[in-house]
Amino acid sequence: MRARENPTRLLLSAFAGRLLIIGLIFGLAALMEIRGAAGYSERELLALWVLVGAGFSLAVVYGLLAAYAGGLGLPLVELAGDGVLISGLVYCTGGARSLFGFLYVIWIVHAAVRSGARAAIMTSAVATMGFGLIVFGNAQGWLPLFDAASAASAEESLRAMGSHTLAFVAVAMLAHRLALEVKVGRDELHELGEIHQRIVDNVSSGLLTVDQAGRITSFNREAESITGYASAEVMGWPLERLFRDLSLTEPGVQAPPGVDGQARKPPVAAGLSRGRLDFLSRDGGELALGFSLSTLADDEGRPEGSVLIFQDLTRVIRMEEALRRSERLGAVGQLAAGLAHEIRNPLASLSGAIELLASDLPDTDPNSRRLMRIVQRETERLNRLVSDFLSYAGPAPSPGGTVSLVELLDELQQLMQSGECPQIRVHVDLPEELSVAGSPDQLRQVFWNLVLNAAEAEPRDDEIRLRGRLLSPGNPNEPRMVEVEIRDRGTGIPPEILERVFEPFFTTKPKGTGLGLATVHRVVEAHGGQLLVQSKPGEGTCVRVMLPVAAS
Numbered sequence: 308m309r310a311r312e313n314p315t316r317l318l319l320s321a322f323a324g325r326l327l328i329i330g331l332i333f334g335l336a337a338l339m340e341i342r343g344a345a346g347y348s349e350r351e352l353l354a355l356w357v358l359v360g361a362g363f364s365l366a367v368v369y370g371l372l373a374a375y376a377g378g379l380g381l382p383l384v385e386l387a388g389d390g391v392l393i394s395g396l397v398y399c400t401g402g403a404r405s406l407f408g409f410l411y412v413i414w415i416v417h418a419a420v421r422s423g424a425r426a427a428i429m430t431s432a433v434a435t436m437g438f439g440l441i442v443f444g445n446a447q448g449w450l451p452l453f454d455a456a457s458a459a460s461a462e463e464s465l466r467a468m469g470s471h472t473l474a475f476v477a478v479a480m481l482a483h484r485l486a487l488e489v490k491v492g493r494d495e496l497h498e499l500g501e502i503h504q505r506i507v508d509n510v511s512s513g514l515l516t517v518d519q520a521g522r523i524t525s526f527n528r529e530a531e532s533i534t535g536y537a538s539a540e541v542m543g544w545p546l547e548r549l550f551r552d553l554s555l556t557e558p559g560v561q562a563p564p565g566v567d568g569q570a571r572k573p574p575v576a577a578g579l580s581r582g583r584l585d586f587l588s589r590d591g592g593e594l595a596l597g598f599s600l601s602t603l604a605d606d607e608g609r610p611e612g613s614v615l616i617f618q619d620l621t622r623v624i625r626m627e628e629a630l631r632r633s634e635r636l637g638a639v640g641q642l643a644a645g646l647a648h649e650i651r652n653p654l655a656s657l658s659g660a661i662e663l664l665a666s667d668l669p670d671t672d673p674n675s676r677r678l679m680r681i682v683q684r685e686t687e688r689l690n691r692l693v694s695d696f697l698s699y700a701g702p703a704p705s706p707g708g709t710v711s712l713v714e715l716l717d718e719l720q721q722l723m724q725s726g727e728c729p730q731i732r733v734h735v736d737l738p739e740e741l742s743v744a745g746s747p748d749q750l751r752q753v754f755w756n757l758v759l760n761a762a763e764a765e766p767r768d769d770e771i772r773l774r775g776r777l778l779s780p781g782n783p784n785e786p787r788m789v790e791v792e793i794r795d796r797g798t799g800i801p802p803e804i805l806e807r808v809f810e811p812f813f814t815t816k817p818k819g820t821g822l823g824l825a826t827v828h829r830v831v832e833a834h835g836g837q838l839l840v841q842s843k844p845g846e847g848t849c850v851r852v853m854l855p856v857a858a859s
Contacts (some may be wrong), residue, residue, distance in 0.1 A: 328413065329362040332396070350454050354399035362392055382422045386430060389414055394437045402445045402452075403459035403467035411438060411471070412478050419482035420489065427486055431479030435472050442468050513596075513617045516603055521546050524612065533596070533619050535589030546615070552584045553598070553615075583620065595621045629837065651693050658686050709857040710750055712741045712791065716773055719754055723762065730769060731762045737775035741789050743854040745834045750854075753830050756823045757793045757850050763816075764797025764848065771795055778853065787856040788836070794849045800842040808840060 332355070365388045372381050393414055396407040411434040419427035444450025446464045459467070507514060513530035517523055522545055526538040534541075534549065541549055580601060586594045598617040602610050665679045713735075720733040743750070761771045771793065778788045800808065807813045811825040831838045835855045842848040 326363075326366055328410070329359060329366065332359055332362070332407070354453065355396070358392060358396050358399065361395075365389070365392060382426075385421070386414075386418055386426070389417070390430070390433060390437065394441065397438065398441050399453050401454075401459070403442045403464045408438065408467070408471050412474060415475065415478050416482050416485075419479075419486040423490065424483040424486035427479050427482040431475045431482075434475050438471050438475075439468060511618075513615075513619075515541075515615050516612055517546050517615070518612045519610070523549065530617075533588070533594070533617070534586070535592075550584065550586065552586075553600075593621075594619055595624050625837075625839065629832075650689075654686065654690060654693065658683075658690065661686060708744070708747075709742050710745050710747050712743060712775055712789065713737050713739055715747065715751055716754060716791075719751070719758055722755075723758060732770050733758065734770065734772045736773065737791075738777070741775050741777065742857040743789050743834075744857045745854060749830045750834070753827045753852065754791070754793075756827050757852070760823070761793055761795035761797075761848070761850075764795045777856070786835070788853045789856055791852045791854075792849060793852070794847065796847040799844040799846050800840070800848055801844055805840060805842055809838075 369381065369385055369388075372384065393407065393410040396410065397405040400407055415427055415430045415434060418430040441450065442459075442464045445452050445458065446461055452458050507525075508528040510527065510529060513533045514525075514527045515523055515530050516525045522543050523541050526536075526541055531538055536549070546553060581597075581599050583595060583597050586596045588594055596617045597620045598615060601614050601616075603612040603614050605611050661679065661682055665676075665683065668675050668679060716735045716737060720735055723731055723733050758771060758773070773791060773793055775789060775791045778790050780787055804815065808824050809828040811822055814823075828838050831852060831854070837851075837853040839851040839853075840848065841851070
């Protein structure tokens with residue numbers, strides 16, 4: 308996207324111009340041959356044919372140097388080769404009387420455009436000396452005449468030398484001024500291009516452009532950061548190869564096949580300039596991107612491509628989902644608290660009355676005692692359920708102090724292996740220095756519930772992996788966070804259930820209350836953290852707990 312001079316185009320222009328001039332000389336030589344060599348001898352015409360062939364050969368050599376030597380030293384080689392060729396043409400076609408002295412003028416202009424103002428002055432001086440050596444050398448006799456019939460008189464030599472010298476100097480001055488103006492314009496254009504590129508690279512959104520064929524022509528720095536692909540890698544890619552759910556095809560036209568030959572999803576509808584799409588980054592991360600698509604037009608309004616601006620909305624969408632979930636859970640929690648308080652008081656009376664009745668039952672009535680034990684057991688279960696309700700709906704827990712995650716998770720690992728699930732192997736991979744701010748008891752409850760859920764995944768997974776790392780904040784104002792990942796290899800959670808896993812009283816377990824994950828979610832939020840669950844049927848479940856780092 309930088310505004311730079313295109314060296315390939317410049318080389319092609321010079322090559323085409325050189326071939327055009329050689330072609331004109333070739334045509335002139337052919338015309339002279341047809342008209343009986345008027346003004347030129349057979350020897351001069353033969354030399355002219357040879358030099359025309361040499362000109363074509365030099366053009367080929369220049370092209371090979373540009374292609375295989377990277378253009379190394381090409382301007383100097385071009386100037387030297389063209390100067391020798393022009394001098395040869397002038398010498399072989401009569402010196403002072405030659406028709407090809409004007410080629411020195413073209414040579415000077417080409418040097419100015421190709422290599423700058425200083426090259427124009429130098430080639431003007433070389434042209435003056437070269438033409439002078441040919442003219443005066445022939446006149447003085449120390450440079451043999453190529454053809455004695457074309458010898459010029461002293462007056463003709465002086466007149467030719469003077470007119471050509473004036474022409475060389477005048478053209479050199481004009482070319483010098485032209486080269487300076489071109490350099491100033493080129494520098495300004497380059498500066499504008501640099502400013503444009505800096506603006507594009509510092510835009511906080513990904514930006515790319517595509518041509519009319521739908522191929523990527525530019526890719527800014529933020530686009531590289533979001534997608535994980537380098538600009539040089541995606542240049543020339545069809546847009547559908549990068550964004551599989553996005554197509555520039557008009558409605559009613561079949562979308563082009565992808566890299567694997569399969570048809571893509573339905574294209575973007577005509578006139579749709581904004582939207583959201585799912586994107587799989589290069590490192591495998593699932594992102595939600597918001598995009599804006601607009602037409603890229605030239606100065607006359609003709610479309611020449613499209614501009615796509617996109618942003619990573621994944622974090623925003625997750626925050627919105629968490630906010631909606633919190634509002635929903637808060638409402639349900641208030642209802643639960645009210646119900647629990649209303650149930651607990653009469654439940655306490657019932658429990659006391661049952662205890663008194665049990666003490667008055669005679670030992671000779673086993674059926675009544677059996678029924679009484681059932682009533683007592685179910686009363687205790689109902690009391691525990693009410694206590695869970697009140698624990699969930701009670702005041703928000705306040706973080707206590709500093710909790711070492713390594714010690715806490717090692718303790719959970721020992722409890723799992725010695726108590727609840729001795730057959731489950733828990734692998735903990737955490738840096739020693741990871742500590743978070745919070746209440747040890749509440750965080751122990753959080754991770755105990757999550758590890759126990761992973762252990763009970765169907766089919767039962769005999770290995771549970773816990774991995775922790777320190778996250779880099781998105782901006783300096785955000786707190787540093789620690790992420791702990793709990794992963795199992797069960798059958799996963801269907802999407803319709805995944806949306807409800809944090810709802811109170813929602814459970815898929817036969818004896819579950821549906822308050823475990825709801826309480827976990829509430830405790831994590833009260834600690835200023837986040838809780839994310841990712842799961843696909845058949846691929847297991849991954850729970851990510853993010854908590855603020857303890858202040859050092």
